[in-house]
Structure formats: structure tokens, C-alpha cells
Amino acid sequence: MSAPAASGRLSGAIAAAELLEEVRRVAREVAAAHADEVDRRARFPVEAIDALRGCGALSMAVPAELGGAGAPLAEVARAGFELARCCAATGMVFAMHQIQVATIVRHLSLAPAWFRGYLRELATEQRLIASITSEIGTGGDMGSSIAALTPAAGGMLTLEKRAPTVSYGAYADDFLTTARRSPEAERGDQVLVLHRAAETTLEPLGEWDTLGMRGTCSPGFAVRARFRAEQVLAEAVPTILTESLVPLSHILWSWVWLGIATDAFERGRRFVRESARRNGGEPTHVASALSRVMAELSLMRGEVSCALEDYLRWSGEPERLSTLGAVLRFNNLKLAASEQVQRICGGVLQAIGIAAYRNDTPFSVARHVRDALSARVMVANDRIHATDAGLLLLAKEV
Amino acid sequence: MNAELEQQIRDVLREHARLPVDPDRIGRDADLYRAGMTSHASVNVMLALEDRFDVEFPEAMLKRSAFESIASIATAVGSLLREAA
Numbered sequence: 120m121s122a123p124a125a126s127g128r129l130s131g132a133i134a135a136a137e138l139l140e141e142v143r144r145v146a147r148e149v150a151a152a153h154a155d156e157v158d159r160r161a162r163f164p165v166e167a168i169d170a171l172r173g174c175g176a177l178s179m180a181v182p183a184e185l186g187g188a189g190a191p192l193a194e195v196a197r198a199g200f201e202l203a204r205c206c207a208a209t210g211m212v213f214a215m216h217q218i219q220v221a222t223i224v225r226h227l228s229l230a231p232a233w234f235r236g237y238l239r240e241l242a243t244e245q246r247l248i249a250s251i252t253s254e255i256g257t258g259g260d261m262g263s264s265i266a267a268l269t270p271a272a273g274g275m276l277t278l279e280k281r282a283p284t285v286s287y288g289a290y291a292d293d294f295l296t297t298a299r300r301s302p303e304a305e306r307g308d309q310v311l312v313l314h315r316a317a318e319t320t321l322e323p324l325g326e327w328d329t330l331g332m333r334g335t336c337s338p339g340f341a342v343r344a345r346f347r348a349e350q351v352l353a354e355a356v357p358t359i360l361t362e363s364l365v366p367l368s369h370i371l372w373s374w375v376w377l378g379i380a381t382d383a384f385e386r387g388r389r390f391v392r393e394s395a396r397r398n399g400g401e402p403t404h405v406a407s408a409l410s411r412v413m414a415e416l417s418l419m420r421g422e423v424s425c426a427l428e429d430y431l432r433w434s435g436e437p438e439r440l441s442t443l444g445a446v447l448r449f450n451n452l453k454l455a456a457s458e459q460v461q462r463i464c465g466g467v468l469q470a471i472g473i474a475a476y477r478n479d480t481p482f483s484v485a486r487h488v489r490d491a492l493s494a495r496v497m498v499a500n501d502r503i504h505a506t507d508a509g510l511l512l513l514a515k516e517v
Numbered sequence: 518m519n520a521e522l523e524q525q526i527r528d529v530l531r532e533h534a535r536l537p538v539d540p541d542r543i544g545r546d547a548d549l550y551r552a553g554m555t556s557h558a559s560v561n562v563m564l565a566l567e568d569r570f571d572v573e574f575p576e577a578m579l580k581r582s583a584f585e586s587i588a589s590i591a592t593a594v595g596s597l598l599r600e601a602a
Binding site: 512513 | 564
């Protein structure tokens with residue numbers, strides 16, 4: 120990687136398509152090389168994230184006039200997909216960061232001027248944003264907070280929050296955090312605040328030793344932050360949740376899961392080809408088992424692409440995005456994609472058998488199967504089904 | 518008519534919005550979500566309003582902003598009642 124060329128590019132907007140090509144290269148050359156070790160040691164994919172910084176990918180979604188690449192959402196989703204094909208943890212860290220960036224960008228017109236300066240800084244310094252939206256004691260409801268912005272000396276604000284998971288919390292430069300507007304505010308009366316690591320103390324509440332997505336390094340933390348009032352986004356959190364944070368999360372996560380499923384299938388396809396070669400060019404029974412998996416992958420690709428198109432079509436109409444039908448639409452994407460990725464990875468495992476089950480073959484999908492299982496627990500599917508159950512009593516167009 | 522409609526809406530809110538204060542003490546333009554109505558409670562409010570006024574909210578009305586205050590609910594319900602009349 121040529122560092123001088125990369126830093127030269129950071130000042131200007133590099134064509135989004137060219138940037139996507141760079142991300143593909145980082146995925147193949149850097150993320151893939153460390154994926155197994157990142158998984159085994161449950162460590163942050165520092166090499167891949169640094170390489171993404173090097174090509175300016177962390178400001179991919181920042182508007183060009185603020186020094187970013189101004190890439191459309193489809194390219195950002197595609198970049199997450201390409202990374203996840205090589206290392207799911209890298210893809211997920213990238214996707215989560217882009218969700219925070221895209222959320223700030225979408226609500227920038229109402230935000231204090233501070234945020235424009237912040238995005239410029241993000242583009243120049245390639246800062247990584249983590250989110251602190253979950254909280255112990257809220258029963259997993261992102262739309263409710265216990266932590267509150269509290270006035271402090273010198274016009275500053277403080278907040279204290281106990282978060283059950285903060286993905287890559289120890290590696291982030293900045294945090295986007297939900298909290299109640301004031302100590303008197305109701306639990307649902309939330310705002311989003313952006314605070315820097317230098318304004319934040321994180322006290323770990325445990326280790327991150329999980330079945331899958333081990334490299335996202337997402338333990339719980341007791342968070343304390345102190346910041347200025349202009350670091351609070353003006354838009355109310357409920358609007359942010361329905362217009363951007365929730366649909367963008369479900370879309371960008373789904374593309375990451377599609378990346379995991381695609382690589383699992385690719386490994387299966389390579390196995391089938393090698394076994395056919397040994398079998399005098401005739402497809403084996405494994406090939407027909409894999410053909411079923413291919414149909415499942417096609418279905419998943421269809422849903423993931425369609426949801427992205429729906430969001431793009433509706434993104435100019437906040438009213439449309441805030442309807443119950445739209446809420447259901449992106450909830451359904453999350454449910455479908457998270458179950459489909461598991462089905463596909465499990466299908467490849469079953470079709471190929473022991474060579475896929477082992478950790479030490481080129482056809483191993485052991486990591487894929489474990490990473491895929493994270494999809495249904497990050498925002499538990501049962502919880503989404505419970506929400507949808509209420510909404511479908513009212514919604515007419517689903 | 519309007520005062521009567523708003524009173525009926527307050528009755529529905531009292532029963533279904535699970536607000537920490539009595540709806541009679543909430544101004545007609547006050548933000549119900551900020552007053553403590555959760556999105557889950559708002560779904561119950563929507564269902565109860567449909568029952569109470571024998572109307573069905575069309576998809577375009579099923580959004581947060583239509584139910585954010587007593588005034589906005591009165592506008593939504595009022596327009597459906599006029600259509601039905």
C-alpha cells in the first residue's frame with residue numbers, strides 16, 4: 120500500500136467507484152489474510168481497519184464538500200459485502216461505522232454547525248465511530264434510555280451509561296450515544312450525542328469471548344462522557360430511528376451477512392469443482408446438494424437488494440419512511456436475512472461434510488457458521504417478531 | 518364537536534397510552550412521546566382509536582407524527598369521520 124498516495128487522496132473526493140475497488144483490494148489482500156487469526160484470538164481486525172483508513176474508506180459516505188467520497192448508499196453496502204466475504208468482523212465493523220456516519224449525514228441540516236466541522240475532521244483523520252445505543256435495564260429497547268444528559272460546570276454536559284455491548288468500543292475514536300434529553304425527561308425522550316474518546320472513559324464490564332463475530336470486540340462498558348451542548352444532534356431520536364438508524368442498520372448488516380453467505384457458498388462451489396475433477400468431470404451428489412444452497416443464496420440476494428432499493432426510493436420522503444409499513448419492511452429484511460445466512464452456511468456445511476466442518480481446510484465454513492449465528496441475536500429476532508406482531512394489527516400495506 | 522372529540526381522545530389516551538400524567542393535564546399540542554408514550558403504547562392507542570370512532574386509519578396516516586399530540590390525533594380522526602359522514 121502506498122501511504123503517500125493515500126493521504127494525498129484524503130484531501131479530495133476520490134471517485135466512489137475507485138474507492139470501492141480499493142476496498143475490494145483491502146478485503147482480498149489484508150482482511151482475508153488475518154481473518155482466521157482475528158477469529159481465533161477474538162481480536163480487533165486492526166490491519167484491515169488501518170488499510171481502510173489508508174484508502175479513505177472511513178469517510179466513504181461523508182459528502183464530497185466535507186472531504187469525503189460522497190459515495191451513494193449502494194456503494195457503501197457493497198463495500199461491507201466485499202469485506203465480509205473475506206472477514207465478517209471487518210465487514211461488520213465497517214458497516215456499523217458507516218451506519219453512524221450515514222445517520223449524522225442524513226440529519227445534518229438540523230444539526231449544530233459543529234457536526235459539519237466534525238465530519239471534515241473524520242474525513243481528514245479517518246476517525247472510527249462506535250455506537251452506544253443499548254443500555255442495561257431497558258430490556259433491549261433502543262427507543263428508551265436511563266442515562267440522561269446532565270448539565271455540568273462551564274456549560275458542559277455529562278452522561279453516564281452502562282452498555283451491555285459496545286462493538287469495537289476500545290478501538291473507536293468517537294462514540295454516537297443515545298441518552299435522555301435531561302434528567303427530568305421520560306425514558307423515550309432521547310437525543311443522540313457524539314463524543315470523542317478523549318471526552319470519554321470506558322470501564323469494561325467483562326470480556327468479549329463469543330461463538331461468532333469474535334473480532335468485533337464488543338464487551339459491555341460503563342461509559343462516562345463530558346462534552347459540549349453543540350455535540351448533541353437536534354433531531355429527536357424517534358425520528359432518527361425510523362428514518363435512518365434502524366433501516367440503515369438492517370440494510371448494511373444484511374449486506375454483511377450476504378457477504379458471509381456468499382463466501383460460504385463459494386467455498387462449497389470450489390469443493391464441488393475439485394471433487395468433480397477427481398470424478399472425471401461428472402458432478403457428484405454434493406453438487407446437487409449445493410444447488411439447493413444456491414437457490415437459497417439467490418433468494419437472500421433478492422431480498423437484500425430489494426430492501427436497499429426500497430430505502431433509496433423512500434429516502435426522499437421522510438413521511439413514507441415513518442409509516443408502520445416501512446418499519447415492518449425493514450424489520451422483515453432483518454428477520455429474513457439473519458435466518459437466511461444461517462440456512463445457507465449450514466447448508467454448505469451439510470452438503471460438503473467433514474471438509475467444511477474442519478477448521479483447517481480451504482473449504483472450511485466453520486467460521487462462517489459461527490459468524491452467521493450472530494445475525495439472529497444482534498437485536499434478537501424474537502424481539503422484532505414481538506414488535507411486528509403489534510404493528511401488523513394496524514398496518515395495511517406490508 | 519372539537520372539544521368533545523378531544524375529550525374522547527383524552528379518554529382513549531388515559532386508558533391506553535400509559536402516560537405518567539393524566540391526559541387532561543396535557544396541552545393539545547404537547548408531544549405525547551416526550552410525555553412518555555412508548556411506541557408500543559402508541560400502537561395500542563391507534564387500535565383503541567379505531568375501535569372508539571369506528572374508523573380505519575389508512576396506511577399514509579399510520580406514522581408517528583399523526584399520533585404525536587392530541588391536536589394531530591384530532592385532525593386525523595376528524596378527517597376520517599368527515600369522510601365517513
